[in-house]
Amino acid sequence: MDFDELNARIVSCSRCPRLVRYREEVARNPPRRFAGHTYWSRPLPGFGDRSARILVVGLAPAAHGGNRTGRMFTGDSSASFLASTLHQLGLANKPTSESVDDGLVLHDVFLTAPVRCAPPANKPTHDEFENCYPFLLKEARQLSQLRVVVALGAIGFGASVRLLNDLGFRSVAKPKFGHGVEFAFSDDRGMRKFLLGSYHPSRQNTQTGRLTKAMFLSVFRRALELASHS
Ligand code: SF4
Numbered sequence: 001m002d003f004d005e006l007n008a009r010i011v012s013c014s015r016c017p018r019l020v021r022y023r024e025e026v027a028r029n030p031p032r033r034f035a036g037h038t039y040w041s042r043p044l045p046g047f048g049d050r051s052a053r054i055l056v057v058g059l060a061p062a063a064h065g066g067n068r069t070g071r072m073f074t075g076d077s078s079a080s081f082l083a084s085t086l087h088q089l090g091l092a093n094k095p096t097s098e099s100v101d102d103g104l105v106l107h108d109v110f111l112t113a114p115v116r117c118a119p120p121a122n123k124p125t126h127d128e129f130e131n132c133y134p135f136l137l138k139e140a141r142q143l144s145q146l147r148v149v150v151a152l153g154a155i156g157f158g159a160s161v162r163l164l165n166d167l168g169f170r171s172v173a174k175p176k177f178g179h180g181v182e183f184a185f186s187d188d189r190g191m192r193k194f195l196l197g198s199y200h201p202s203r204q205n206t207q208t209g210r211l212t213k214a215m216f217l218s219v220f221r222r223a224l225e226l227a228s229h230s
Contacts, residue, residue, distance in 0.1 A: 003142050007045035010116055010135050016128045019117035026063040026118065040070030046112035046139050047072040053108050053147040053227035054091070054220075055140065056082070057156040057163070058200065060115035060124055067118035071100045072111045081201035082111075085216050089224060108227065112139055114159035133159065137166050147193055147227045150219060151177070153200035160195055169193050179211070180219060182226075194226045 001009075014020045027039030044061050058078075061067045065076030073079045079097040086092035086109060093105045115124040115132045124132075140146060140163055149164065151157035157177040164171075169185035169192075181197040198211070198219040205211040 001138060003050060003139075006135070006138050006142065010043050010045045013043050013116070013132075013135075015131045016117060018125070019115075019119055019128055022063075022120050023067050023117050026067060030068075031064065034064055034068060037068060039068045041067060042070070043116035044070070044072050044113070045116070046110055047074075048106040048110035049108055050110065050142065051108075051145050052106070052110040052143060053145045054110070054223050055143060055146055055149045056109060056111045056152065057136070057149060057160045058111070058113040058152045059122065059155050060113050061118045062122070063118040069099050071097075072113065073097055074102075074104075075099060077203045077206065078201045081206050081213075081216065085201075085213065085220055088217060089220055091220070091224070108224075110143060112136060114156065129155075129159075133162070136163060140167060148196065148223045149193070150196045150198060150223050152198050153177075153202075156200070157195075157197050164193060164195060167193075171195070179215060182222065194223075196223055196226075 023041045027041040030037060044066050062076050065079055066072055066074055069075035073082050074097045083092055083097035084095040087095035091107050091109045097104050114136045115129055149160045151160040154177040161175045164185045168187045171183045171185045173183060175183045177197050179199045183195045185193045196219055199205045201211060
């Protein structure tokens with residue numbers, strides 16, 4: 001299965017009844033600021049450079065972010081925080097991510113999530129996670145240049161550990177989530193990939209100062225360094 005076939009399967013998926021209901025329900029009752037917008041209301045494929053060395057793994061699309069705009073990390077405050085950081089490091093051609101036709105192009109970075117539909121309260125159930133995880137694995141197998149995974153938040157981190165294991169890579173140390181943590185994974189042939197942890201750039205984290213721009217930049221600087229030297 002190539003990228004286009006995989007994406008076609010993702011966007012037509014309706015395996016999780018609760019999420020199918022929710023992704024459509026939020027479109028019918030948008031907040032005032034998005035009144036009149038036509039929501040995507042379908043699952044989201046990954047977005048970015050298919051030759052990327054850096055894979056960014058979040059949790060799931062936001063109800064009025066990706067679920068509205070139809071693109072991963074697009075149209076909400078997390079998207080702005082991420083896009084401006086990537087732009088600062090030369091990994092994006094512009095500092096904003098607002099809509100599918102905004103001209104944003106990512107270099108060396110691919111954005112994805114283990115759950116492709118917006119979940120209520122940003123909390124997918126265990127079954128929903130399990131239903132969706134195979135898409136992440138299939139997607140990562142297409143990224144032949146992948147060197148570094150940047151996991152945003154504890155759930156994205158757990159999914160990333162599982163992903164690296166499923167790709168045949170193991171870490172000597174037991175990976176434990178924290179902001180700025182770094183783990184090296186190796187396969188049987190001694191090839192290495194790296195996992196970095198970061199707090200998620202949710203409004204809750206960025207507005208409270210739990211995650212500052214400097215903290216986020218430093219994770220991506222390190223990702224770039226590891227991608228270039230591994
Ligand atoms: S969360 Fe994933 S598995 Fe569930 S309906 Fe959406 S795309 Fe399908």
